[in-house]
Amino acid sequence: MSIPFALPADDRSLSPRTGYTRGHWEAVADGLLGAAWRWSTPGGALLDLPGRPSRSGVRSDGLEGYARTFLAAAFRTRGADGHDPHHWLERYAGGLAAGTLTPGREDTESWPPILDFDVRGQPMVEAASVALGLRLTAPWLWERLDPGVRDRTEEWLRGALRHTPAPNNWYLFPYTVAGFLESVGRGDAETAAARRRAAELLEGWYRGDGWYADGDGRAFDHYNGWALHLYPVLDAHLAGDGRGPAHHGARLRTHLESYALMFAADGAPLYFGRSLTYRFAASAAVSLGAVTGNTPLTPGVSRRIASGSLRHFLDRGALTGDGLLSLGWHGPHEAALQSYSGPASPYWASKAFVALLAPAGHAFWTAREEAAPAEEADRVLALPAPGLLLQSTRADGIVRLHNHGSDHVRPHEGESAAEDDPHYGRHAYSTRTGPTAPGNTADNHVSVETGGRRSVRRRIHPLGAGHGDGWGWAASWHRPVFAAGPPMVPGLRVESVTVARGRHELRVHRVVGAPAGTRLTCTGWAVGPGESLTSALYGLHGWEDQDPELVSAPQGTAWTRWARIPRLGGRCGGTTVHVALASLTAEPSPAPLPEAVEEVLVDDGAVEVVWARGTGRTRITFDPVDVRHSPPAAGG
Numbered sequence: 001m002s003i004p005f006a007l008p009a010d011d012r013s014l015s016p017r018t019g020y021t022r023g024h025w026e027a028v029a030d031g032l033l034g035a036a037w038r039w040s041t042p043g044g045a046l047l048d049l050p051g052r053p054s055r056s057g058v059r060s061d062g063l064e065g066y067a068r069t070f071l072a073a074a075f076r077t078r079g080a081d082g083h084d085p086h087h088w089l090e091r092y093a094g095g096l097a098a099g100t101l102t103p104g105r106e107d108t109e110s111w112p113p114i115l116d117f118d119v120r121g122q123p124m125v126e127a128a129s130v131a132l133g134l135r136l137t138a139p140w141l142w143e144r145l146d147p148g149v150r151d152r153t154e155e156w157l158r159g160a161l162r163h164t165p166a167p168n169n170w171y172l173f174p175y176t177v178a179g180f181l182e183s184v185g186r187g188d189a190e191t192a193a194a195r196r197r198a199a200e201l202l203e204g205w206y207r208g209d210g211w212y213a214d215g216d217g218r219a220f221d222h223y224n225g226w227a228l229h230l231y232p233v234l235d236a237h238l239a240g241d242g243r244g245p246a247h248h249g250a251r252l253r254t255h256l257e258s259y260a261l262m263f264a265a266d267g268a269p270l271y272f273g274r275s276l277t278y279r280f281a282a283s284a285a286v287s288l289g290a291v292t293g294n295t296p297l298t299p300g301v302s303r304r305i306a307s308g309s310l311r312h313f314l315d316r317g318a319l320t321g322d323g324l325l326s327l328g329w330h331g332p333h334e335a336a337l338q339s340y341s342g343p344a345s346p347y348w349a350s351k352a353f354v355a356l357l358a359p360a361g362h363a364f365w366t367a368r369e370e371a372a373p374a375e376e377a378d379r380v381l382a383l384p385a386p387g388l389l390l391q392s393t394r395a396d397g398i399v400r401l402h403n404h405g406s407d408h409v410r411p412h413e414g415e416s417a418a419e420d421d422p423h424y425g426r427h428a429y430s431t432r433t434g435p436t437a438p439g440n441t442a443d444n445h446v447s448v449e450t451g452g453r454r455s456v457r458r459r460i461h462p463l464g465a466g467h468g469d470g471w472g473w474a475a476s477w478h479r480p481v482f483a484a485g486p487p488m489v490p491g492l493r494v495e496s497v498t499v500a501r502g503r504h505e506l507r508v509h510r511v512v513g514a515p516a517g518t519r520l521t522c523t524g525w526a527v528g529p530g531e532s533l534t535s536a537l538y539g540l541h542g543w544e545d546q547d548p549e550l551v552s553a554p555q556g557t558a559w560t561r562w563a564r565i566p567r568l569g570g571r572c573g574g575t576t577v578h579v580a581l582a583s584l585t586a587e588p589s590p591a592p593l594p595e596a597v598e599e600v601l602v603d604d605g606a607v608e609v610v611w612a613r614g615t616g617r618t619r620i621t622f623d624p625v626d627v628r629h630s631p632p633a634a635g636g
Contacts, residue, residue, distance in 0.1 A: 003314050004323040005031030015369045018267070020307035022356070022365045028310065029076045029353050030086055035323030036069045036347070037091060043098030044091050045109035047344060049324060054342030056122040059112050061342035066095055067126035067133070068347035074133035079356030082140045089141045092133070096145070100152040114159030117166040122340065127160040128173035128231075129350075131180035135238055142184060154186055161194045167410070168215035169223050171198040172231040179235045199245075202232065208385035210255030218460065219424070220386035220406040221273025225285030226351050229255055234354065237292045249294035256289050257296050258383055260305060261373045261390050264431035265397020267308030271558060272401055272429040274408070276336050277327055278348040279318060283309040287355035290364045299363035300370035306355050308372065318346075325349060329558035335422075335437035336558055374399050380472035380500045387462035389474035391500040396586035400430045402498040402505070404476035405462040417481045420456040427457075427496065428505070428525070430584060432533060434558035436526050436565070441551045443526035443565050444582075446494060446509050448480040448572075449519040455480030463495065463625040471618075473499045473627040489515060497620050499627060501611070504596050505582040508607050508620050516573040523567045525584040526553055528560025534585050537566035538593040540600045540609070542578035544570050577602050579609070 007027050010019025039049050047065025054061055073088040084090075099111035114123045134142050134153075142150065158181075160174045175198035178191035205212045205228070211220055212228040229252045236244020262270045262282075269282035283306040289295030290302040297305075316330040325346035326332045358364040373379060374392040381390040387405015392398065408424045409415060420442075422435035428444040429435070436443050448455040457478045465474035475497040481488065491513030499506040511520060524537035539546040548566035556562045570578055579600055581593045599610040607620040616631045 003031070004319060004321060005034065015303070015307060017304055017369050017371070018307040018311050020311055022360055024307070025310070025353065025356055026076060026080075028314065029072045029356070031323055032325070032347075032350075033069055033073055033076075033086070033088055036065060036344075038322070039065070040091075040095070041098075041108050043109040044095035045099030045111060046095075049343035051327060051343030054122070054345065055339045056120050056342065059106075060120060060122045060126075061344055063099070063111050063123055063126050064342060065344035065347065066092075066099070067129035068344055068350050070133035071129050072347070072350035072353050074136035075350070075353035075356045077140065078136040079359065081359070084140065089137055093141050093145060096130075096153055097149045100149065100156045103156050111156065114156070114163055116164040117170060121163070121166070124160045124163065124165060124170065124173050127157055128176040131157055131177040132234075135180040135183055138184060154181060157181065158190070161190050168219070169227040171201050172227060174198065176231050176235065179239075183238070199232075202228065206251065209383045210251055210253075210258060211383065211386040215410060217408070217410045218387075218406060219273075219408050220388065221424075222269070222275070222278070222282050223273070224255060225259060226278065226281045226348065229285050230288055230351060230354070233288055233292055233294060249292060252285065252289055252292075252294045253296055256286060258381055258390065259285060260297055260301070261379060261381055261392060262399060262401070263305050263309060263372055263374060264392075264399050265372065265375045266431075267305075267310075267312030268431040269309055270399060270401050270429055270431055271329070271434045272403070272423065273406070274338055274423050275341075275345075275348070276329060276423070276558075277341055277346045278351075279313045279325070279329070279346065280309045281349045281351040284351040284354050287352065287358070287364070291354065291357045291362075298370060299367035301372060303355075303364055303367065304369040304372050306352065307369070310352060329434065333558045335555060336434070378470065378502055380467050380470065382465035382467040382472040382474055384462075384465040387460070387465060387474060387476060389465060389467075389472055389498055389500060391472070391505070393503045393585065395503075398430055398432050398584065398586060400428055400500075400505070400584060402428050402474055402500065403460070404465065404474040404496065404498065405460055407458060407460040409459045415458040415479065415481045416485065417456045417458070417483045418485065419458070421458075425457045427498065427507070428582075430525070432559065432586070433525050433527060433584065436553040436557060436563060437555040440553035440555050441523065441565055441567070443523050443553070443563075445523050446496065447521045448492065448494065448511065448514065449521065450489060450515055450517070453482040455482050457494075466627065468629055469631070471499065471501045471629050473497060475625045475627070489513070495622060495625065497625060497627060499618050499620070499629070503583050503585045503587070503590070504593075506609060506618065507580045507582055509578045510575065510605065510622055511572045511578070512575050514572045514574065514576070518572050519569060520572050520576075520578060521567055521569050522578065522580055523551075523565050524548070524582045526557055526563040526565045527584075528556060528563045531560055532586050534583070534587075534590055535566060536583045536590070536593050537568060538581045539568045539570075540579040540581055540597060541602050541607070542570050542572075542576060543568045543580065546594075575605070577605065577607060579607055
């Protein structure tokens with residue numbers, strides 16, 4: 001699709017896979033800023049972009065437009081050592097003066113005050129972007145401000161230090177505000193306390209494998225990259241004196257060992273978790289690793305991933321005709337949004353421009369692009385700490401994530417099917433499909449049906465994960481909760497195991513404590529007409545039919561207006577085991593799934609699958625869950 005602002009010609013010599021160079025990144029930043037500033041208030045304090053307001057209200061949305069675009073301008077200017085050919089910083093300086101003059105007033109320019117997260121607290125989020133933008137551009141903006149404007153700005157920002165954040169990555173917003181104030185000589189006990197509290201929480205949220213939980217629960221998603229790693233690592237980098245804990249950088253390096261596999265050959269990040277309308281912000285951690293030296297990736301791989309992600313969305317309609325980022329994924333997509341999303345929310349994508357902190361002569365820009373991990377070979381990678389299993393196939397470049405550990409249920413919350421979250425509750429996600437919307441048949445889902453009620457998966461309890469040469473597995477259990485709410489079915493639980501090999505996904509479910517007459521359904525990947533994808537599902541054991549029925553999802557997904565999903569059904573009661581084989585592929589004319597398996601044996605709760613053509617066998621046992629894969633015998 002056409003991009004409504006000019007870009008340099010592709011450079012296929014330096015960037016054979018994307019064509020993008022540093023000049024493209026600068027041009028995109030300038031194009032996005034120019035389009036957004038057409039909607040500013042006269043004083044420039046608010047950018048009131050068109051669209052439905054968020055739950056925080058129009059004034060907060062206008063501040064969001066100012067703050068999030070400021071990030072792009074700040075990275076753009078800092079990376080050019082202060083060169084600002086479009087005079088962006090003059091506009092942001094004027095907006096700062098106007099917005100902080102009388103905070104809280106209902107006039108044309110005044111910014112809303114920063115309050116507790118549950119009292120229209122969105123300004124606390126935007127305060128971090130304002131503070132980071134000011135820190136990045138201090139020599140050219142902050143130091144040239146009138147002293148009175150600096151004092152007013154500090155007072156407004158301190159609202160983030162004096163009010164309660166949401167119990168998750170939000171604690172890094174006062175951390176970032178405090179870091180800016182300390183960097184300009186305005187630190188005190190209040191800033192020190194904010195930074196200490198965030199650092200303490202971050203330590204408690206680190207779970208290993210380079211992954212943080214987003215709060216005290218088990219939410220693992222893109223917030224790892226664009227928040228939980230970005231703020232502390234960038235803070236230490238900007239301080240430049242080594243005061244930041246070294247383990248933050250080491251954890252980012254470890255994170256990128258797995259996170260780099262979450263980008264498809266076409267540049268798409270995994271469609272998984274919340275706030276997906278931030279789009280190419282998903283590449284921020286990759287670029288930050290290159291900028292700070294905390295990465296296992298070569299410069300050519302890092303730029304290939306970052307530029308691939310940026311181009312993926314620009315080429316697929318993420319921009320409106322007048323150059324604004326729409327609310328959605330490729331184009332507008334309501335089901336992808338949260339209630340906190342407003343017209344300016346997509347501009348957290350500005351975090352991707354952290355790449356511009358690498359100067360023009362940096363290897364990130366001068367090295368020739370190399371293949372991304374998903375382009376090199378078939379890969380299967382298990383991450384026991386977050387309970388995730390990654391599977392990529394070189395033939396079609398698709399990456400799939402099998403979720404056996406990430407949910408969005410906080411420790412203090414009860415489970416309710418009324419709060420089913422398609423962005424966490426599904427068993428699998430990919431770079432080519434999105435979950436179906438609430439109210440439609442759920443894709444990649446196992447549902448228990450009893451008494452006319454259908455269950456959903458809310459709190460996920462990981463049972464282990466591991467991988468070997470060319471294969472891997474992950475397992476979890478959940479307590480089915482029902483759309484009609486309580487009463488629950490006492491003793492009912494579903495234990496699930498996914499084994500990935502090549503493009504195949506062996507899905508095993510053991511249902512424990514099901515009342516007589518209970519049904520179980522299992523669905524596969526949701527794809528639409530005209531998509532060059534094949535979604536297949538085949539029943540191996542415990543289903544009424546081996547071949548699935550096809551059901552519709554009229555609201556479609558982020559990729560298609562309307563989708564179709566394969567579904568298996570079976571009966572269960574007491575303890576039963578159900579085995580299926582699934583596949584999502586863009587390969588032309590893929591071999592039918594039954595040809596992949598020679599035999600399935602189920603005995604005393606154990607499952608053994610003999611793969612076709614002598615390619616080995618997989619044995620799954622329960623109590624406790626254990627998965628073993630035996631490769632074919634030598635010479636076999």
